[in-house]
Amino acid sequence: MLAHVIRGGMSESRHYGYLAIADTSGRRVYATETADSLPAFLRSSAKPFQALALVESGAADRFGLSETELAIACASHSGEEPHVRLIRGMLERADLSPEDLLCGSHLPFYEPAAHALIREGRAPSNLHSNCSGKHTGMLLTCLQMGWPIENYNLPEHPLQKWFLELVAEFCNLPPAEVKTGMDGCSVVCFGMTVGQMATGFARLADPTYWEQAGKPEHAAAIARITRAMMAHPFFVSGTDREDKALMEAAPGRIFSKGGAEAIWCMGFPGRGLGLALKVDDGYSRAHAVIIAEALRQSGLLTESEIAAFTAHQVKPLRNVRGLVIGEIQAKFKLLPPD
Amino acid sequence: MLAHVIRGGMSESRHYGYLAIADTSGRRVYATETADSLPAFLRSSAKPFQALALVESGAADRFGLSETELAIACASHSGEEPHVRLIRGMLERADLSPEDLLCGSHLPFYEPAAHALIREGRAPSNLHSNCSGKHTGMLLTCLQMGWPIENYNLPEHPLQKWFLELVAEFCNLPPAEVKTGMDGCSVVCFGMTVGQMATGFARLADPTYWEQAGKPEHAAAIARITRAMMAHPFFVSGTDREDKALMEAAPGRIFSKGGAEAIWCMGFPGRGLGLALKVDDGYSRAHAVIIAEALRQSGLLTESEIAAFTAHQVKPLRNVRGLVIGEIQAKFKLLPPD
Secondary structure, eight states, X not given: OOEEEEETTEEEEEEOEEEEEEEXXXXXXXXXXXXXXXXXXXGGGGHHHHHHHHHHTSHHHHTTOOHHHHHHHTOOOOOOHHHHHHHHHHHHHTTOOGGGOOSOOOOOSSHHXXXXXXXXXXXXXXXXXXXXXXXXXXXXXXXXXXOOSTTTTSTTSHHHHHHHHHHHHHHTSOXXXXXXXXXXXXXXXXXXXXXXXXXXXXXXXXXXXXHHTTOHHHHHHHHHHHHHHHHOHHHHSOTTOHHHHHHHHSTTTOEEEEETTTEEEEEETTTTEEEEEEETTSOOTTHHHHHHHHHHHHTSSOHHHHHHHHHHHOOOEEOTTSOEEEEEEEOOOOBOOO | OOEEEEETTEEEEEEOEEEEEEETTSXXXXXXXXXXXXXXXXXXXXXXXXXHHHHHTTHHHHTTOOHHHHXXXXXXXXXXXXXXXXXXHHHHHTTOOGGGOOSOOOOOSSHHHHHHHHHTTOOOOGGGSTTHHHHHHHHHHHHHHTOOSTTTTXXXXXXXXXXXXXXXXXXXXXXXXXXXXXOTTSSEEEEEOHHHHHHHHHHHSOHHHHHHTTOHHXXXXXXXXXXXXXXXXXXXXXXXXXXXHHHXXXXXXXXXXXXXXXXXXXXXXXXXXXXXXXXXXXXXXXXXXXXXXXXHHHTSSOHHHHHHHHHHHOOOEEOTTSOEEEEEEEOOOOBOOO
C-alpha cells in the first residue's frame, strides 16, 4: 500500500503502487518492495525526453525558442490563456497552424478557462490540449530534420523512432525492451518499470554523467531543458497544479513532470538522482501525500521545502458543503539500498 | 485483482477490490476470496434503505408520492431537467423550499445540463445535487414523524438513528458494529463489509423473508421501493448511467444502486440474492466490466441480458481523438459457496 483514504476514522479506499529513487547507474537508492514488478507507461513524463530531440536537432535554436517556450514543450499545461498564446506564437513563427497539431482537442484542465469556453459557446481547439506544446515541439523538430510533418505521431515516423532510442538510452534498457502503445494525444508512449523511469530522470539531472559518457550533446540539452522547466513551472503545468507547486517549493532543487494514469517523475539536479511513482489504479488524488512522504523518508528535500509543497497541495478531504470528512494518509516505508 | 486496463497490449493499471453475492441469511453464495477482509462505506447504495423510512413512516402516502417520486428518493440522479422538476414539485407539495435541503450543491453529473448552467452564468442549486431526491424524502419523513427539519443530517437526529437501525437490521450486523462517517451530502454514511452489503440487498429483494420474520411493514415497503426503482431507472440515475443501463437490460429482474468511492450494490427480486462490489481505490471506471463478469460467472442474469448491458456500458478505450488505445478486462474468479 502507498496511501489510504480515511473517512470517519475508517480506511474507506486504498491506493497501491510502485515508487523508486535511482541514481544514474540504475541502482535503486530507495524503493518500495515491488518497484520493479510491473511495467507502466511513462505517458506525459516522457516529455522532457522528447524535448531532447527539439534541442539536439537544432530546432530550438533555429526557431529562437525562449526558455518559456522550451518549458511548454515539456508541459501538460492547463490550457490557460498564457499557455495558448505562447503556443500560437511558436506555431506562427514556423508558418504552422493549430490544425497541423495531431494532439486532438479537449477542454482546458483549468476550470475557469474551460467554463469561459463553454460560456462563449466555443469548442476547444488543438491549442487547448494539454499536449499542444509538446506537439508544437515535435513539428519544429520535423521541420529542422527535413522530415514530413504529416503522421509525425505514428511509430513508423523517424521522430517517434528517435524518441524511443532516447528514452531507452536514458532509462537504461535496450530499445527492444521498451513497451509501446498509443498515448492520449496519439503519439507513441513508452512502457517500463518505475526503477527504469527513475534512472531516466536521474540521467536528466546530471550533465556530468553524459560528459563522462562521451555525449556532450545530451549534457548540454538536459541542462537547458531542466533549467527551463525549473524557471517556468507555470508553463510546465498551470495554476494550482502539483508539478508547479513542487518546483516552486524547492526552486532549482527539483524538476517534476507528471503523467496520465498516476505517473509522476522528478529529478534532483546536482545529485544525479531521479524518482518515479506509479499508483497502480491510475488515480492521482493521493499523489501529493505519497510524494511528500517519499521525499521525507529519503531526505531528498528539506522539511521546510516539503512543508511549502504540502501547504498548497495536501488538504483535508471536504464534502459538497465544504465540511471536513476525512483525509488521505501515506502508509509505506521505502527500503534503503541493499 | 478484479480488472486491469490494457494499453498497447500491456497492463497499464489495475483495480483490486471485493465482491460478494449473498442470500438473505447472510451466506456468501459467490464471492472473491477477500470479500470480508475490509469494510467500506455503503455511501449512496444506502438510499433504498433510507427510503424504507419514507414509506414505513407513512410520509410517502401522506404526501401522495408517485412511483417516480419514490424512485428519485432512492437516486443519485444526474441533475437533468426532469429530475430537478420532479423534486421541486415534491418540495412545493410539502411547503418546503430547496434551501431546506442540506445536501449542498454541485454541477449536474449530466454534462449538457452542467454546461447549460455555465452558459447561463447560473450557479447550481441544492436541487441539482445528485442527492436532492433522498434529502427531500428525509424532510418529508421528518414532517410525518413530527421531528425538526433542522439538522436532520446529523448523527444525533432521530432520523439518522432510525437509518442506522434499518441498515443494521437489513445488512445483518449489530447496530453498534456499523461504522459511521459523514457522507458527501453531509448525512451519516454506514460502513461494513461487501458481504454484509450484499445481504442487505438480498433482504431488499425478498418480501417473503420479512413476512416470515414477522415484519410485514418491511415486506410491503421493499416491494414498493424496488418496484419503483425498476420501473423508473432514469429517475434513479440518469442518461447513460450504469444503474439505468443495468435495470433496463433485465427489466424487473434486478434493481441497482451505485455509490461513491466505487461501491455498487444490486438485488435480484424473486431470488432473494444481493450483490455488492467495492473497488479498493474508489475509481469506478472498471465497474461495468467487473459486474458483467460477475453476473456471467454467477449466472444471475442471462447472456442476452448481460449483452444488452455491455452494449451500452462496455466500450473500447479511446483517446482524445477517438482512436482506440486499449480496453478494460475483468480478471477474477468468484469462489462458489463452501
